[in-house]
Amino acid sequence: MAILIFVLFVVLVVGLSFYLGNKTRTSSGYYAAGGKIHWGVNGIAFAGDYLSAASFLGICGLIATIGYDGFLYSIGYLAGWVVALFVVAEPLKRLGKYTFTDAVDANYNSRGIKLAAAISTLVVSICYLIPQMVGAGVLVEPLLGIPHAWGVLMVGAIVITIVATAGMASTTYVQFLKGALLIIFSTILVGAVVARGLTTHPDQGGKVELYPYAKLAATRSGADIQVADPAYTVVEIQQVKGGLEFVRLQKDGKDSWWHAVESDGGLTLEEGQYVVVRPDGKWINGAPASESNQLRQVGNLEAVRGETNVKTGPLSVFEFLADITDKGTLVKTWKSSAFTDSEGHKVTVYYPKLVSGDRIMRPGLKFKLEGTFFERLDFLSLMLALFLGTAALPHILIRYYTVPSPASARKSTIVAIAAIGFFYILTLFMGLGAMVNGSLNPADSNMAAPLLARSFSEILFAVISAIAFATVLGTVSGLIVAASGAVAHDLFDRFFKFKMDDRQKVRAGKISAFVIGGIAILLGILFKGMNVSFLVGLAFAVAASANLPAIVMLLFWKKTTARGIAASILTGMLSSLALIALSPELYTLYGLNPLDAPIPISNPGIISIPLSFITLVVVSLLTQKTKSAA
Amino acid sequence: MLHEPATPAGKDPASPFKVRLGIWMFLAYALFYASFVAINLLKPQAMAEVVFAGLNLATVYGFALIIVALAEALIYDWLCRRKEAYYKNLEKGQE
Incomplete structure (x- = not known):
């Protein structure tokens, strides 16, 4: 059609x-x-x-x-x-x-x-x-x-x-x-x-459920990282320009790349998406790229005006903008970083970053006006x-x-x-x-x-x-x-x-x-x-x-x-x-x-x-x- | 003129007025636009201030830049048409 x-x-x-x-x-x-x-x-x-x-x-x-x-x-x-x-x-x-x-x-x-x-x-x-x-x-x-x-x-x-x-x-x-x-x-x-x-659980019109991206608690000792969940083992750690750190984990023989985030609560590994270019072709999220295995669509609200489980229903044009502009609104945005892994494969990791609504709705995310x-x-x-x-x-x-x-x-x-x-x-x-x-x-x-x-x-x-x-x-x-x-x-x-x-x-x-x-x-x-x-x-x-x-x-x-x-x-x-x-x-x-x-x-x-x-x-x-x- | 337009335009006695008006209206808008850029550069936090119906200054000023452009355009056209009509009537009177 x-x-x-x-x-x-x-x-x-x-x-x-x-x-x-x-x-x-x-x-x-x-x-x-x-x-x-x-x-x-x-x-x-x-x-x-x-x-x-x-x-x-x-x-x-x-x-x-x-x-x-x-x-x-x-x-x-x-x-x-x-x-x-x-x-x-x-x-x-x-x-x-x-x-x-x-x-x-x-x-x-x-x-x-x-x-x-x-x-x-x-x-x-x-x-x-x-x-x-x-x-x-x-x-x-x-x-x-x-x-x-x-x-x-x-x-x-x-x-x-x-x-x-x-x-x-x-x-x-x-x-x-x-x-x-x-x-x-x-x-x-x-x-x-x-x-x-607005909703915190967009489902692309009922077609695709919002993917629940996982977070893993981890600890750092020297240059090494240990994951609290014993099902995962750390394969390699990549330091990337811009102060970013990505960790390759293995679970049940399957590799995945995670974004390491330091905060007051300690070290957390956040799940993202990744593309690895290998000699046998492109791999997406741990499996060969195909018509059914593509990068997942992203972009959602984690909170609307401070509330985490919201479905507002119809809004006026002003309400729509005002709800997103609110300081208590959190938007999950996505960034990417490319590097070469220890086996010489080119890896691109797409990782989430939470940004408040008032930051989204004013200039400065791309153009560094305070830079x-x-x-x-x-x-x-x-x-x-x-x-x-x-x-x-x-x-x-x-x-x-x-x-x-x-x-x-x-x-x-x-x-x-x-x-x-x-x-x-x-x-x-x-x-x-x-x-x-x-x-x-x-x-x-x-x-x-x-x-x-x-x-x-x-x-x-x-x-x-x-x-x-x-x-x-x-x-x-x-x-x-x-x-x-x-x-x-x-x-x-x-x-x-x-x-x-x-x-x-x-x-x-x-x-x-x-x-x-x-x-x-x-x-x-x-x-x-x-x-x-x-x-x-x-x-x-x-x-x-x-x-x-x-x-x-x-x-x-x-x-x-x-x-x-x-x-x-x-x-x-x-x-x-x-x-x-x-x-x-x-x-x-x-x-x-x-x-x-x-x-x-x-x-x-x-x-x-x-x-x-x-x-x-x-x-x-x-x-x-x-x-x-x- | 060495290379004539595709559709030759007649003499337009309102032209000097329209050029002057255009320059003034351009300068007014340029000032409005420059102020927006200046606020962003000099006091970017001000853009986050909520000013109307839950909307911040960035959104309101951004929409205003679009709406004022149209408003100025309509005023400009109205003034130009008035002047063109004035000269047209004057021409008719002379005939």
Whole structure:
């Protein structure tokens, strides 16, 4: 049933795209849907474009694992639309034709700007494509039972078909459909979450009883640990970075890994879950991995307002949040740690950690707001990039060219703010719902929202997954249109001045879409396992650094020169990419110690955005004489 | 202009007003957003204070940032439309 609904949805989306594709014959139709889209449709399509896999899968997953810190992404992503509306929407609509490059180059006709802006569009679009493709693989894996790589490949193939058939027109209507459905079904899901209320024994809708994780009393003598229960023997002890200690126990010939916790009452070993990669394959919780032996879903409340055996029944939206916020509420969250055991096998242990509700519901679990100077700077940097990134995303900017007038651009942005803002409020309920309803895969937070839907019904799971999949399809389509526009229109047509008639321009766009789609598929496979919202945060930082200073200064500073814009775009793009490549988060991805990273922060915006602005001002002042000749 | 827009826009006498208004409304919101970031950085414990219906400052301020964005957007649109209508009427009167 779930697969049937999913397939029907995908067929509907692709069918719509083919139908609209027959209407697209000109480059104006391909890149800007002929500039004839109604502002209301465009507003919801904006929401469809923007509420990508990162918003739906990534933010819900982040909130489910790190609480309010995940909601900071929702706040930042929405706040960015204020910049788009008040600063960029109408003036940009007046300037451009099809692409971001057209807009920044409108008053200059500079080859330098064309090249820099086209490269920047390509880079930002590809940075944004990676998390979408990762999200696609994550979704398809449990739904269709196919490997991550095949999921990514499938999305790539469908999206390339959509883009190559009709370009911006089909992308717009797919986004409209998907954006509307996403908001409607997320509202239904949140209604179901608050109607269920809170319980200390979530059972995934009566399907799976909450697993009773055991605790064992133990004593320490020197470097050894003894377990009070004689049925267990200690096999090995692993000290892991961060002051963590894990103990491998054996009972009836079966191994298991436990988290050693020191407290006032002495030493306790807490049961968790674990994955061991052995030469004969992956083992989960002491048995070979199989369809029936996977990591157990986790996430529950241990106490609600100080009481340990609670089932509240239906709650209002305020009561739901207030009960979780209470100091007496205890949430069992899950962390993971990886190390190599004494036999040389790679072990990942997932262990529980109790956190009080008031700690979950304020910032600080991920972003160390009371930590070192650089940890706080990292937070500031992220919030700056989220605020300034939206108005610099090429696939969002090109949507301003699909409406007939500057006033329509403004109105469609307001519709987008209403739709997106409402959705982001829902993310807090969906994320917290997943956190307390046993709807989290401890190894991958991205599936929190669909798994939450599954705890209500398989049909809701299928619908939510299909919408999430369409979300990925729509966003990737928009990104590929933007990126193919950069290659075919900005580079081939305007920078290299290839002689092409209108049909050839459309064909060049479609060929570019194929190539960029192929690159996206490859990167989606390579970046498997990273939280998609974190990756989007980085794409925002690159966009804000490379594009925003150019847009703002050309609109509001008369001394801006073509060389200033080109230098600013290149400086912002290269500096943000370099800072990301040398950051602790990427060092972890390379398999290196994050403490060895030369750049102490993971979000580059606080350095690269001002650097890009300064570059624009300095180069513009130095090139005032060449302003008209550039 | 060297590269014309896909759909040419006519002359808009309300444009300077809209640009000025946009900048002021952007600055007002940026201040509101910056205050949120500043509280988090300078006094993060304050975010845990319960301020309304059992909700803490973090939740209320977070929702407020979303709701105020929409409210400002609607006010901005209303003021822009009023100005556009004013110039349209003026144009009609001159005809």
